Amino acid sequence: MMTDLPEFYFRVRENGAAVFRIDTENRQRRIDMEQIAVLNIRNGDVRPQGARVLNDHERAAIDAWMEERRALLARRDVDDILRAVDHMNITTQWVQSKATDKQLEEITDSLLLAMHDLRSTLVRKKADRLSKVQTSRD
Known part of the structure; x- marks a missing residue:
């Protein structure tokens, strides 16, 4: 079951995420999470944790996550606006039929x-x- 975990975990923050490498290959079979980077989704800045240097595999995983996250946030923006349109219609109905x-x-x-x-x-x-x-x- 431990092998089903992803290699990286992204803890979402307001403008990005903290990136952790997940390790289950230890003597206690515990889940260890080592923070490897902090990223800013808006400007694409990726800062490795401490003196760490990200390898190509880690950087590719981070870049892929950032691309998927930006797409998700863009879809949410459009969905929020469509909900606002619905809310405007509900407001119009309220004004017409119920408002004092x-x-x-x-x-x-x-x-x-x-x-x-x-x-x-x-x-x-x-x-x-x-x-x-x-x-x-x-």
Whole structure:
């Protein structure tokens, strides 16, 4: 059963991970975890632990994990936005069918400003994309 463990463990941190090498080949058959590096997912920085020098195999495993992690975080970003769209629809239904005047007075200005800001940004970004497409056609 101990052979089913991965060779490396990545303890996720806010901007990356601490990387550990897993060792079960010891006399007590315990799981030992030796920290080998700390990485920053945003800038790709990988700092070996202490005076350690990462070998090619370790670096390849770290690079693969970082690529998979970035893809996962990108998927989560899109999922969060799609949930926000659902929440906006639920909010619209609430405003239309359940909200009291007092509740509407409490939320209207901040919601309108946030929606205006979002709409302005989306329109500007769409115009930029259309401009790039038009420029590439010319």
